[in-house]
Amino acid sequence: MLPYPSGDLHIGHWFAMTPSDARARYMRMKGYNVLFPMGFDAFGLPAENAAVQRNIHPAKWTYANIERMRGQLRSMGAMFDWQREAVTCDPEYYRWTEWFFKKFYEAGLAYRGEAMVNWSPTLQTVLANEQVIDGRDERTGQPVIQKLMTQWFFRITNYAEELLRYEGVDWPEPVKTMQINWIGRSEGAKVTFHTEQNDPIEIFTTRPDTLWGATFMVLAPEHPLVSKITSDAQREAVEAYVEQAARRTELERTAEDREKTGVFTGAFAINPVNGERIPIWIADYVMISYGSGAIMAVPAHDQRDYEFAVKYDLPIRTVIEPREGEGELVPGQAYDGPGVMVNSDQFNGTISNGQKGRKNPAIDAVITWLEAKGIGREAVTYRLRDWLISRQRYWGAPIPIIYKQDGTIEAVPDEQLPVLLPEDVEFMPSGRSPLTYHEPFLHTTASDGTPARRETDTMDTFMCSSWYQYRYLSPHYDRGPFDPEEAAYWLPVDVYTGGAEHATLHLLYARFFIKAMRDLGMFEETARIMREHGRDPEGLFDEPWLVLRNQGQVLGAEREGDYIRATGRWDGPNKLFATRVEVIAKEEALEQSDTTPTAESTLDSGMVVGEIMRRTENILTVRTANNELRTVEVLDDAEIIIPRIEGENTVNQLRHHLEVQRMSKSKGNVVNPDELVAEYGADTVRAYLMFGFDWAKGGPWNSEQIIGVVRWLNDVWNLTLGDPPSPSGDPRAERDLERSVQAAIRRVSEGLETFSFNTAVAGLMTLRNDLQSALRRGGVSADVWRDALRTNLLLMAPFTPHIAEELWERMGFEYSVHTQEWPAYDEEKAARDTVTLVVMRNGKPIDHVEAPADVDEAEAKRLALESAGARRVLNGGEPKRLVFVPGRNGQEPKVNIVV
RNA sequence: GGGGGAGUGGCGGAACUGGCAGACGCGCAUGACUUAGGAUCAUGUCUCUUUCGAGGUGAGGGUUCGAGUCCCUCCUUCCCCA
Numbered sequence: 001m002l003p004y005p006s007g008d009l010h011i012g013h014w015f016a017m018t019p020s021d022a023r024a025r026y027m028r029m030k031g032y033n034v035l036f037p038m039g040f041d042a043f044g045l046p047a048e049n050a051a052v053q054r055n056i057h058p059a060k061w062t063y064a065n066i067e068r069m070r071g072q073l074r075s076m077g078a079m080f081d082w083q084r085e086a087v088t089c090d091p092e093y094y095r096w097t098e099w100f101f102k103k104f105y106e107a108g109l110a111y112r113g114e115a116m117v118n119w120s121p122t123l124q125t126v127l128a129n130e131q132v133i134d135g136r137d138e139r140t141g142q143p144v145i146q147k148l149m150t151q152w153f154f155r156i157t158n159y160a161e162e163l164l165r166y167e168g169v170d171w172p173e174p175v176k177t178m179q180i181n182w183i184g185r186s187e188g189a190k191v192t193f194h195t196e197q198n199d200p201i202e203i204f205t206t207r208p209d210t211l212w213g214a215t216f217m218v219l220a221p222e223h224p225l226v227s228k229i230t231s232d233a234q235r236e237a238v239e240a241y242v243e244q245a246a247r248r249t250e251l252e253r254t255a256e257d258r259e260k261t262g263v264f265t266g267a268f269a270i271n272p273v274n275g276e277r278i279p280i281w282i283a284d285y286v287m288i289s290y291g292s293g294a295i296m297a298v299p300a301h302d303q304r305d306y307e308f309a310v311k312y313d314l315p316i317r318t319v320i321e322p323r324e325g326e327g328e329l330v331p332g333q334a335y336d337g338p339g340v341m342v343n344s345d346q347f348n349g350t351i352s353n354g355q356k357g358r359k360n361p362a363i364d365a366v367i368t369w370l371e372a373k374g375i376g377r378e379a380v381t382y383r384l385r386d387w388l389i390s391r392q393r394y395w396g397a398p399i400p401i402i403y404k405q406d407g408t409i410e411a412v413p414d415e416q417l418p419v420l421l422p423e424d425v426e427f428m429p430s431g432r433s434p435l436t437y438h439e440p441f442l443h444t445t446a447s448d449g450t451p452a453r454r455e456t457d458t459m460d461t462f463m464c465s466s467w468y469q470y471r472y473l474s475p476h477y478d479r480g481p482f483d484p485e486e487a488a489y490w491l492p493v494d495v496y497t498g499g500a501e502h503a504t505l506h507l508l509y510a511r512f513f514i515k516a517m518r519d520l521g522m523f524e525e526t527a528r529i530m531r532e533h534g535r536d537p538e539g540l541f542d543e544p545w546l547v548l549r550n551q552g553q554v555l556g557a558e559r560e561g562d563y564i565r566a567t568g569r570w571d572g573p574n575k576l577f578a579t580r581v582e583v584i585a586k587e588e589a590l591e592q593s594d595t596t597p598t599a600e601s602t603l604d605s606g607m608v609v610g611e612i613m614r615r616t617e618n619i620l621t622v623r624t625a626n627n628e629l630r631t632v633e634v635l636d637d638a639e640i641i642i643p644r645i646e647g648e649n650t651v652n653q654l655r656h657h658l659e660v661q662r663m664s665k666s667k668g669n670v671v672n673p674d675e676l677v678a679e680y681g682a683d684t685v686r687a688y689l690m691f692g693f694d695w696a697k698g699g700p701w702n703s704e705q706i707i708g709v710v711r712w713l714n715d716v717w718n719l720t721l722g723d724p725p726s727p728s729g730d731p732r733a734e735r736d737l738e739r740s741v742q743a744a745i746r747r748v749s750e751g752l753e754t755f756s757f758n759t760a761v762a763g764l765m766t767l768r769n770d771l772q773s774a775l776r777r778g779g780v781s782a783d784v785w786r787d788a789l790r791t792n793l794l795l796m797a798p799f800t801p802h803i804a805e806e807l808w809e810r811m812g813f814e815y816s817v818h819t820q821e822w823p824a825y826d827e828e829k830a831a832r833d834t835v836t837l838v839v840m841r842n843g844k845p846i847d848h849v850e851a852p853a854d855v856d857e858a859e860a861k862r863l864a865l866e867s868a869g870a871r872r873v874l875n876g877g878e879p880k881r882l883v884f885v886p887g888r889n890g891q892e893p894k895v896n897i898v899v
Numbered sequence: 900g901g902g903g904g905a906g907u908g909g910c911g912g913a914a915c916u917g918g919c920a921g922a923c924g925c926g927c928a929u930g931a932c933u934u935a936g937g938a939u940c941a942u943g944u945c946u947c948u949u950u951c952g953a954g955g956u957g958a959g960g961g962u963u964c965g966a967g968u969c970c971c972u973c974c975u976u977c978c979c980c981a
Contacts, residue, residue: 174903178979181902303900383980500904503979691924692911697904705911707937708924750915759913762923769923838919843965845919872951883964885918894918898964 001498002041002088002468005065009072010663011671011689011701015554018686019695019757020497021078025798026752028079029822035490036079037472039086040066043094044461048395051427058395059423062089072674077682077801079818086475088464093471094397095418096481097464100513101389102400102411107520109155112409115388116222116288119147125392125432126151146246148222148288152399152457153386156512160185160382163511168539171548175503182504184383187357189367191376193217193269193296195229195280201269204291204381207301208370209352209362211273212344213319214296215309217280218262220288221245229280231266238263238282245284260285260308271296272375274345283308291381299334306334319343320352320362387509389460394425394433396458403453404446413447419454433458465506466513469493469544481522488529496545499553510544518542549755552698553662554689556669561612561657562642564622566632570606575631578608581620581654582641608632615656623657663701671701683800684709690757690799712765713803715772716796720789720807724782725775733779740770741788742830745823748795761799767792786811791823835887838894839864841873846897855893857884864895873899 001020003013024036047058054061066087073080086093104110117126126149156163160183166176188206195201201217219226221242230238241263262283269280285304286295299309299316309316322339338354341347341362347369352362358378370376390399398419400412412419422441425434435441435456446452467481473490474483498506517523518541527537563585568578610624620632634640640649663670676685688709693699744767751760771788774780780788789811797804797817808817832853837860839847847869851860861882864870880898887893 174979177903181980184980500978694912697912699911702911702925705925710937712924754915756913758911759923762913765923836919840919840965843918843963848919881964883918885965891915892919894965896918896964 002039002086002465003069004044004046005040005042005062005069006046007065007068009069009673011554011673011676012663013073014076014673014685015689015693015695015698016497016499016551017073017078018076019551019690019755021076021080022686022690022757022760022798023495023752023755025079025801025818026749026822029794029797029818029820031821034079035084035472036081037084037086038073038078038080038082039084039468039472039475040069040088041461041465041468042066042087042089043396043458043464045393045395048393048427051395055427057423057425059089062395075674075677075682076686079801084472084475086468086471088397088461088468089395091418091420092476092478094464096471097397097459097467098400098412098418099414099481100467100517101397101459101463102414102417103520103522104154104516105401105411107516109158109516110389111153111155112150113153113386114148115151115153116146117149117151117388118144119149120144126390143247146222151388152390152459153388154512156387156509157382157384159512159515160384162515163384163508167542169543169546169548172500172550175500175507175548175550178500178503179508182384182508185380186382187380188363188378189370189376190292190379191272191296191370193272195225196268196270196277197229199225199229201225201280201294202292203294203296204379205296206356207298207363208366208376209341209344209347209350209360210298210301210319211271211296211366212341212347213298213300213317214271214278215299215315215317216278216297217269218283218286218295218297218305218308219265219280220286220293221282221284222288223282223293226265226282229265229267234264234266238265241282241284260304260311262308262312264312272373273370279314281308281312290383290385301334301336303334303336317343387460387512389463390457391460392433392436392456393458394421394427394435396461397464398435398458399455401455402444402446403455404448405450405452410446410452421458462506462509466509467517469496469510484523484525484529487523487526488533488535491523491526492540492543493545495547495549497549497551500550507548514541514544549696551695552693554671554693554698555700556658556661556663556671557701557703559655559658559669562655563611564609564620564654566608566620566622566634568606568632568635568638571633574629575633576606576608578632578634578638580639580641581632581634581651583643583654584609612654612656615651615654618651620654620656671703676703676706680706680710681802683803684713687713687761687799691761693758695755695757708765709761712768713800715768716792717803717807719768719771719775720793721810722775724785725778725780727782729781729784730779733774733777734781734784737770737774737780737784737788738829739832740767740774741791742826743767744770744795745791745825746830749822749825752798764792764796764799767795793817794820794823836892837863838892839867839869840894840896841869841899843896846870846873851893857886860884860893860895864897870897873897 001017021036024034028034042062047062050056050061051058070082088094088097101110119126121143163183164180164185186206188204189208190202190204191208191211193201193203201219203217205211222245226238226242241261260283262281265280265282267280268277270276271278281297285308286293295305297305297308297314298319299305299314300318301320306316308314318335319342320335320339321342322335322337339352341350341352344350347362347365350362350365353360356363358364358367367376367378371378398421400417400419402410402412404410422435422438425438427434433456435458442454442456444452444454470482470487473486477483477486523537523541527541530537530540562583564581565584566576566578566581568576568580571577608622608624608630610622610630612620613623613629614621618634618636620634622630622632624630634651638651640651640653642649642653645653658669661669673685680688684706688706691709692702692705744763747763747766748760751757751763771792774785774788790813793804793808793811794817797820801818804817809815834850835853835855837849837851837855838845839849847867849863849867851863855863861884864882865874865879874897877899883896883898885894885896
């Protein structure tokens with residue numbers, strides 16, 4: 001894990017990390033040597049924002065946060081190996097981030113290219129897609145435009161094919177599916193059209209079988225040919241459209257429910273398959289960054305093209321006709337199902353079976369023909385684009401590149417790495433990166449002694465987090481990013497946990513990284529050492545993590561807002577100026593139904609009754625009993641009455657409704673783990689987070705149930721330190737207790753193995769219950785009792801490390817509980833002497849009878865038929881059939897009587 | 900629109916490859932003991948029925964001796980992509 005040091009540890013960090021810690025502790029007790037490191041993803045924009053807003057240097061802000069978070073992380077009682085801590089903004093770390101960039105650059109995996117980016121003219125920087133909301137910068141609300149800029153990229157697309165394979169890894173299916181969709185492999189053909197002036201336009205299509213239905217072409221507004229081919233008559237309209245398109249975000253442009261727009265360029269192209277002259281349009285639903293930035297439009301068989309054609313009255317020609325039972329042509333819709341080719345010259349009658357690529361006979365035949373004629377060729381494209389890693393920001397790892405006066409590019413020599421971020425920088429309120437005007441940083445010397453200028457862009461922080469697991473192996477190693485000796489011992493990473501929201505970012509980038517590292521020979525020394533020690537390195541450097549599990553998110557709890565009665569003067573039908581606001585009982589508020597202003601009430605007797613849904617300063621949004629929303633503006637001198645708060649009340653004390661949603665400071669629904677730890681103790685908070693939620697799912701926070709964990713720990717404390725049950729043992733009672741202990745070992749171990757932390761804790765609570773009843777019933781000797789308590793503490797150790805250690809010591813055992821061996825499950829001890837045979841009628845239980853544990857089929861059937869329940873159900877008749885289900889995995893055997 | 904999750908008591912959630920639905924906990928109810936603490940202890944707690952019993956996992960259908968689990972249709976909701 002590599003958290004961002006945002007300042008305060010969140011309950012979400014506890015939720016993600018403490019179960020993971022429990023599992024690590026369990027594996028350690030199982031005898032494994034476990035590496036459980038921690039570090040910080042310390043570069044990034046929030047630090048720079050803090051610098052601009054509060055005039056604090058990003059480094060100072062970041063390191064102060066890290067220091068604070070280290071303390072908070074320690075309060076978890078996790079077994080983090082702090083000696084291996086890595087901090088990505090430390091030159092000791094980013095030296096190697098730069099080194100990776102350089103190696104990728106030298107191998108042709110990093111390149112400079114043009115891309116459409118979100119550019120904020122006010123901030124003078126490129127923004128990430130996540131920072132752009134509705135075409136505006138989320139921070140300042142100023143418009144963001146699409147701009148073609150030269151940027152640094154990694155050729156992740158080189159690995160598109162390999163990234164689609166997940167050999168030998170145990171990853172959640174949804175994550176794999178998301179990545180596969182993101183990579184978006186499509187099979188088809190590339191076909192070259194020509195304009196009438198003979199300029200080639202290459203297009204990619206997954207449906208070469210519909211080439212004869214192409215009635216027009218569409219170019220992206222940014223396509224380089226646009227200005228060249230546009231006719232004088234159309235030039236003004238085209239230029240206006242291009243400018244307008246630049247102001248829209250990609251999301252807006254491709255939204256399906258949006259009406260398609262476009263402009264005719266005045267130029268025509270020749271369809272190479274039939275020589276037809278077709279018009280060339282531009283439209284913003286075609287993206288320059290996707291494919292070749294040009295499409296052939298087949299309105300009869302593509303919905304977007306269809307809508308476009310209808311709007312601009314362009315011809316629509318059906319070239320695939322469904323046969324009987326294959327679906328039908330629906331008016332107003334494009335047909336994309338199977339059928340036979342028509343209106344397609346010599347291909348008429350060829351079957352298009354709806355499959356993709358060569359598996360479709362029509363596509364197969366057309367591609368073969370295109371290749372023979374030299375018009376086109378078979379091609380595979382990917383939706384995945386190269387990874388844009390440059391950011392016009394200060395607080396990131398510098399890109400170790402210099403630009404010489406002659407226009408050539410040179411990488412910074414290894415011995416000069418890292419290129420250090422200058423610390424004496426000043427931030428302009430514009431947000432422009434200070435690197436762009438920091439003279440000593442900018443000016444440098446090339447290898448031939450000529451003056452040169454440094455690259456001022458820095459790297460995307462996902463770059464830092466793509467390789468951190470290797471730095472954890474040896475965070476201070478200075479001859480490479482990691483020590484091959486350590487790597488040979490520890491790699492590959494066995495288990496990785498994190499949120500599913502990283503599926504197409506971090507998790508994909510890290511996969512690309514290890515594959516690139518492998519291909520650049522960065523693991524060769526590691527592999528050699530592995531072989532020396534008899535380990536086979538084959539396939540160990542293909543994927544970053546063998547097992548991946550996603551945890552869910554703890555959300556803010558839902559809370560009702562205050563129910564109020566506001567009185568005052570109406571200002572229109574939905575707004576009230578309140579002179580008096582009183583918090584009243586919910587029931588009372590719900591009785592009040594209609595609050596529509598009447599002629600009389602507009603003056604001074606207006607009233608709004610309901611729940612406060614939102615409050616911004618003195619403006620309340622109130623939901624009435626009949627579910628209407630009204631605005632109440634509380635006047636400065638208004639009387640506020642809140643019975644639960646003594647003394648004079650203000651409008652700020654009114655509570656508004658909180659939805660179940662992500663925690664954030666601005667919503668005021670943040671749960672502070674420090675406060676919980678102060679109140680309940682770290683062990684209780686750990687155990688509650690593991691017990692109260694399905695870890696993979698998460699859910700809204702609810703502190704009412706934490707009391708169950710408190711009681712459990714109190715009970716364990718009392719049981720462990722209390723008096724043993726009785727001096728003499730009764731074999732039956734002791735056997736019962738032994739079975740309980742064994743069942744607990746099994747449940748807790750299984751829970752930890754399968755990331756089912758809630759059932760593991762439930763198993764511990766069940767053992768507590770069994771210990772309590774054993775104590776109450778008596779018959780357990782002091783030795784057996786002590787042994788049961790001892791096992792209980794061992795099982796608790798991963799979950800509640802502090803209490804387990806304390807009780808372990810008080811019982812007089814040798815330090816430490818955490819270095820003990822995990823108790824072994826003993827099938828024989830867990831076995832029951834007799835079992836309860838379940839008698840069922842048509843799958844529903846009707847009776848239970850005692851049977852020997854090893855009861856066989858014949859005996860079970862006999863016992864079942866003799867049972868009172870069976871006799872009642874059969875009532876003298878014969879069963880149609882008897883089905884015996886043997887007891888396995890601790891389940892009871894069953895006999896189903898079919899009647 | 901496409902893809903992927905999820906839907907189980909008043910609540911959080913269990914249920915392994917189809918095999919006693921509701922483990923464990925919260926809450927609630929009744930009783931006990933205390934009436935100084937977030938008490939504690941016992942019993943109960945899916946629904947209907949006095950009982951016997953019957954029904955029950957978003958809705959409807961199907962496969963099966965047997966379905967929360969598998970298949971089909973639909974509804975709701977969350978996430979990802981468009």
